[in-house]
Amino acid sequence: MTDTSIPLDGVASAPSRxxxxxWLAVVSMAAATFALVSAEFLPAGLLTPMAADLGISEGTAGQVVTATASVGAVAALFANSAIGKLNRKTVLVGLSALAIASNILAAMATDFWLLLLGRAGLGIALSGLWSLSAAVVARLVGVNSLGRGMSIIFVGVSLATIAAPSIGALLSDWIGWRTAMAATAGAAAIAMLLQLVSLPSLPAGEGTRLGDVFRLMGRRGIQLGMLAVLLLVTGHFAGFVYVRPFLEQVTQLPAxxxxxxxxxxxxASVIGNIAGGRMADTNIRAALATTGTTLGIAALALVLWGSHTGTAFGFVALWGFAFGTAPIVLQTNLSRAALDALEASGSLMVVCFQVAIAVGAVVGGYIVDGLSVAGPLTLAAVLSALTLVLAILQPRS
Structure with a gap:
């Protein structure tokens, strides 16, 4: 397959079977997302030994995650114009190589600033991968199977989100935090080899300038799609970041x-990934409405009946299923409004997602401190309901 070339206009002509x-090409993309997202979330399980080794507080050590997200949000805006007309396979392999180098630098860092530099490199690699993912997957599987293809990519994300913090904590206890960090470089190296072997040549079309990305925002479908990302993701992170204190204080669950x-x-989020792909390919407006409704019901039910253990467990799982569908549905929804500019819409998706994460966590924190642990979950329910309204307004594709 390495000798095969898929041009930019191959999006519409890719076979349905x-x-x-x-399959191998799509799996190589999933492996790359697993490796990079694992590295992104790994510090959650390494903060204590990392902080002790570098002589910094745990709060300061936690800023390595902020650095990754912040650099990624800025880099996403310039990703498409920076890579110009480079072959997209070359770019993807290069991004994996950058992730390898960044993780090795972080593992070898002798002070906090070198650690931040390594994490900033990871942010660039992540933003580049996400900016290109929808366009590359559409060229591999066809636009009519975009949801299915993205669902496989996001299975890698869900597995990384689940595994990285816990495995990181275990590895740091056994072999030290630096070795655990270096292990993510090994995962990125495996992904890079898979990309080299299985990805076809992906020649670039016309280069995307930064102005093209901003002009894309003039389309009604893009505006509604971006607003849907901002509302749903902000609601999710405003609520779910603080679901642990809710479960401890309201449901009164032990750790x-x-x-x-x-x-x-x-x-449940992994199951949602799989279901989300089928939903998005069948009816994107219904998929967006279902995702917003399900997440809103889960959040509101926790506020109303979360004091009961069984109810809390059930609706936390339902929340996981809903947010498992969300990235695939939101990405596919935004992409269908810009089938002629998938890379540019991918950049907008990354920027909106990162901004929503930051806003949601900050706003949720203020509500928790000023009102109650149930407040952020109520906000999540309200913003999810507004996403349902956007789904109704969304143009038919």
Missing amino acids: WSTST SAVAWALLGYGV
Whole structure:
């Protein structure tokens, strides 16, 4: 397959039945997302030994995650114009190589600033990968199977989100945080090899300038799609970042039971990834409405009946399922409004997602401190309901 070339206009002509080589190419993209997202979330399980080794507070050490997200949001705006007419396979392999180098630098860092530099490199690699993912997957599997293809990519994300913090904590106890960080470089190296072997040549079309990205925002479908990302993702992170204190204070679960509830969330999110792909390919407006409604119901039910253990477990899992569908549905929804500019719409998706994460976490924190632990969940329910309204207004594709 490495000798095959898929031009930019191959999006619409890709076959509906996937060949073995197509499967391998999509899996290589999923492997890359797993490796990079694992590295992104790994510090959650490494903060204590990392902070002690570098002589900094745990709060300061936690800023390595902020650095990754912040650099990624800025880099996403310039990603498409920076890569110009480079072959997209070359770019993807290069991004994996950057992730390898960044993780090695972080693992070898002798002070906090070198650690931040390594994490900034990871942010660039992540933003580049996400900016290109929808366009590359559409060229591999065809636009009519975009949701299905993206669902496989996001299975890698869900697995990384579940595994990285816990495995990182275990590895840091056994072999040290630096070795655990270096292990993510190994995962990125495996992904890079898979990309080299299985991805076809992906020649670029016309280069995308920064002005083209901003002009795309003039389309009604793009505006509604971006607003849907901002509302749903802000609501999710405003609420779910603080679901642990809710479960501890309202449901009165011990830490061990909270861990089981969050594991249920993670497993349900993987199922949501798979379902989200089918939903998005069948009817994107209905998929967006279903995602917003389900997440809103889960958040509101926790506020109303979350004091009961069984109810709390069930609706936390339902929340996981809903947010498992969300990235695939939101990405596919935005992409269908810009089938002629998938890379540019991918950049807008990354920027909106990162901004929503930051806003949601900050606003949720203020509500928790000023009102109650149930407040952020109420906000999540309200913003999810507004997403349902956007789904109704969304143009038919």
